[in-house]
Amino acid sequence: MEFNKVSVIGLGYIGLPTAAVLASRGIDVVGVDVTPEAVATINRGEVHIVEPDLDIIVRAVVTTNKLRATLEPEPADAFMIAVPTPFKQGHEPDLSFIRQAAEEIAPVLARGNLVVLESTSPVGATEQLSAWLAELRPDLGFPMGKSDHPDVHIAHCPERVLPGQVLHELVANDRVIGGITPVCAERAEALYKTFVRGECVLTDARTAELCKLTENAYRDVNIAFANELSIISDRLRINVWELIPLANRHPRVNILNPGPGVGGHCIAVDPWFIVSSAPEQARLIRTAREVNDSKPSYVIDRVRQAADEFKRPVIACLGLAFKADIDDLRESPAVAIVRALGEARLGRLLVVEPHIRELPPTLSDLGIELVGMEEALDAANTLVTLVDHKVFKGIPVSRITSKVVIDTRGLW
Numbered sequence: 001m002e003f004n005k006v007s008v009i010g011l012g013y014i015g016l017p018t019a020a021v022l023a024s025r026g027i028d029v030v031g032v033d034v035t036p037e038a039v040a041t042i043n044r045g046e047v048h049i050v051e052p053d054l055d056i057i058v059r060a061v062v063t064t065n066k067l068r069a070t071l072e073p074e075p076a077d078a079f080m081i082a083v084p085t086p087f088k089q090g091h092e093p094d095l096s097f098i099r100q101a102a103e104e105i106a107p108v109l110a111r112g113n114l115v116v117l118e119s120t121s122p123v124g125a126t127e128q129l130s131a132w133l134a135e136l137r138p139d140l141g142f143p144m145g146k147s148d149h150p151d152v153h154i155a156h157c158p159e160r161v162l163p164g165q166v167l168h169e170l171v172a173n174d175r176v177i178g179g180i181t182p183v184c185a186e187r188a189e190a191l192y193k194t195f196v197r198g199e200c201v202l203t204d205a206r207t208a209e210l211c212k213l214t215e216n217a218y219r220d221v222n223i224a225f226a227n228e229l230s231i232i233s234d235r236l237r238i239n240v241w242e243l244i245p246l247a248n249r250h251p252r253v254n255i256l257n258p259g260p261g262v263g264g265h266c267i268a269v270d271p272w273f274i275v276s277s278a279p280e281q282a283r284l285i286r287t288a289r290e291v292n293d294s295k296p297s298y299v300i301d302r303v304r305q306a307a308d309e310f311k312r313p314v315i316a317c318l319g320l321a322f323k324a325d326i327d328d329l330r331e332s333p334a335v336a337i338v339r340a341l342g343e344a345r346l347g348r349l350l351v352v353e354p355h356i357r358e359l360p361p362t363l364s365d366l367g368i369e370l371v372g373m374e375e376a377l378d379a380a381n382t383l384v385t386l387v388d389h390k391v392f393k394g395i396p397v398s399r400i401t402s403k404v405v406i407d408t409r410g411l412w
């Protein structure tokens, strides 16, 4: 086999599942992470992130010694970089984690290696990675868009998995593989074919970078359309949850769902990478981001108005996660809304989130109570649905009829 040993840099939501799946195909995988707790947890055969079935596969590959985690990179045939690419002030992409990964792997790189950047990245990041590696290892030849015979091949293969379905989508989804040169793409394809059942489609690195950003910007624009429509509908006293399915009966219309805002670390971030590289041209993409980012304050205003109707408002918020049926609260519009409501001290504020045991630090010290669903339904006169978790969908309409309901997810 061309790839006997693969190193995955960054053992987070993408890196750990990728490492585990590769290891399950019989490849020796070394996962590298900067967090000692994560490394120790994985080496015990346990996981530090929540994703269905990830615990089972990690336990299996650690037990059979196919996956090992470490703090220090070591030589391998291929390196896959799956580190975060957040944005800085002014929504500019922050490539410091990629730079750090380059510094970590540079000393152990050898002739014949393949380096794949999986992190969602602005256009030009893969070439930048190649330039950084070339600077750090002047003894090796890197592909700079010229030579087809570099010592080290470099490609971009953006991850596209949906949180909650990662293990299925890692294998089933098609992959877009962009090489700095065509040979780089072909070598990366050989690596991905060891575990991907979907099609591997080859292109250049810059197109692959923009392709990933395009996918998430497309979804963001569509959600912004739905969010704007929900505000227009409120103004015109039309039920948006009736309206959208009606419009979607048209064979060429497929509007997504409005919500309290767009959360997570992908859809709310990646479109900015397009805006920052083409600020004059990316007008729709920027506006979509602004529409979605402003949706939480619209919801907060509606709750304030509703609470004003009561002498003693008791507000129950259903859900804190950034989307349904996961426990991930990072970048969640629901958390931002609950925090603002807590700071406004409108009355008693109850929160129901079946996937957590205690409130996150950002919500402590505001007098917010984390309670069970029945307790919240008994006590509240104002109900705000922020996440469409399955358990909430079972709440009968008879339980909410006497309350003022602000249903941002269309549960009823």
Ligand code: SAJ
Binding pocket: 120, 159, 160, 161, 162, 163, 215, 216, 219, 223, 256, 257, 258, 259, 260, 261, 262, 263, 264, 265, 266, 267, 322, 323, 324
């Ligand atoms: N949302 C809505 N209305 C909708 C759909 C989503 O308000 O109709 C909200 C969700 O509640 C959530 C946010 O959007 O707050 C994002 O959720 P999501 O399910 O659309 O996407 P993510 O962030 O979990 O994962 C996305 C996926 N991208 C696409 O579907 C194009 C995933 O495939 C990517 O791999 C992932 O981003 C990523 O890592 O980039």
